[in-house]
Amino acid sequence: MCGISGILNLKEKAPISPDQLRVMSFALKHRGPDEAGAYLDDYIGLAQSRLSIIDLSGGSQPIHNEDKSLWIIFNGEIFNYPELREELIKLGHKFYTHTDTEVILHLYEEKNEECLFYLNGQFAFAIWNSKKKELFLARDRTGILPLFFRLESDKFYFASELKAIFSIKNENPNFDPIGFEQIFTFWTNLPGDTPFKDYKEIPPAHFLKINFDGKFILKPYWQLQFKKENEIKDFPISEITDRASELLTDAVRIRLRADVPVGSYLSGGLDSSGLTTIVKKKFNNELRTFGISFEEESFDESSFQKLMVKSSSDKSFRSLC
Structure with a gap:
């Protein structure tokens, strides 16, 4: 279990505050006590609190591809990563770690969002494409790992837990009556909802794409099939x-x-x-x-x-x- 979080500027090019990223990362420290890492440019800030499981010494995040045009932060585990890594090496991809995290990144580089069809695991991750100025987030098929977000007119926030976003907002979150009622009816929120107004969760088996210009896509990539x-x-x-x-x-x-x-x-x-x-x-x-x-x-x-x-x-x- 790790913690990921980030802030994307929308429509205005401006550096993300390192202090805000540090506060978000600290709010998730209980999820990843081993180390913390961050990536910042003029559009986005990514932070990760790591619990080391694979490649203990060389798997620090965020992780980048060969030309550093793609950056990833990842929470979870990809169980078939050795097999995927071997196939990606055959296709010419160069690895500098032995992590499953880097496998996701190169697979995304090869397959775009179709990379999700190849992953056997539990995951929530974010990939930043610095050339396209595009952020890609995804969650595993059954929603084992959480991923929340808040979309505003000028910024997009995301994190493994809502408290990380709350920690940098100078306001108390307001309850959403519908989301709050779901807690007492179903013991949990329906996919995509939270108990708080203006705060959402990426549903299981969904990916989210958002560009610097604010173009937003939330789309399912898998659903359980029942035979007749x-x-x-x-x-x-x-x-x-x-x-x-x-x-x-x-x-x-x-x-x-x-x-x-x-x-x-x-x-x-x-x-x-x-x-x-x-x-x-x-x-x-x-x-x-x-x-x-x-x-x-x-x-x-x-x-x-x-x-x-x-x-x-x-x-x-x-x-x-």
């Missing part, structure tokens, strides 16, 4: 379970790619217990698990966490529950 009843094939249960097991195992495998130890949150439920078991049995017998207990008995699942750990015959399956 007459298109559904009747497969044996054994085939369905085998295929589901293969997909789960592969999904777990690529999520273990990291230059730091990987842990597992063990809630006590079926999903986390099943995924933790896959990691331990097939990939990593030194896995550390973590869990949370609650004083309120109806919410507490610590007994199931302990049962899960105890059921393992391998003593190296350690728990810090």
Whole structure:
């Protein structure tokens, strides 16, 4: 988990205040305690608070392409980045880091917004094209990583959390009655909305483009497809379970790619217990698990966490529950 933020001037060429970027970055420090980085020119300011997972020493952000015409800040992880990197090298792209962040940048350079079709991961990122004076932002298919924005007549603000934008606005945000009602109806806002007036969120599976002249595009790039009843094939249960097991195992495998130890949150439920078991049995017998207990008995699942750990015959399956 990292934090990204930025400010784009609209219609007027003027340097972004480094102090404002610093304040926004500090507001997201809890998301990225390892280091902070920034890029500024006469149109835009980009800031990133980094939690180092891949290429610990060489992956400082923002990251640029060969001629420094493109700059990226990124929150998340691209699980298929080694395969994508190999293909991009074959196409002639030059890398100066070993990060998944730089892979996104070169893929965008090659495919433009169609790069999103190739990314297997959880992400929110911003790419600045200094030649076109164009900012491109995108969010993963199911919206795992957040990305908020505010569009004004002369500026565009964005950040991983609203508090980063609030921190440089000399005003208290006003509640949006519709967005506020959604919280109490659905426990969360509908895609694109927030509880605050004039503050929006990029919906899952969407990208946003905005130019220096204020041209604005917010567009979906993917949606879940459901087959019609007459298109559904009747497969044996054994085939369905085998295929589901293969997909789960592969999904777990690529999520273990990291230059730091990987842990597992063990809630006590079926999903986390099943995924933790896959990691331990097939990939990593030194896995550390973590869990949370609650004083309120109806919410507490610590007994199931302990049962899960105890059921393992391998003593190296350690728990810090």
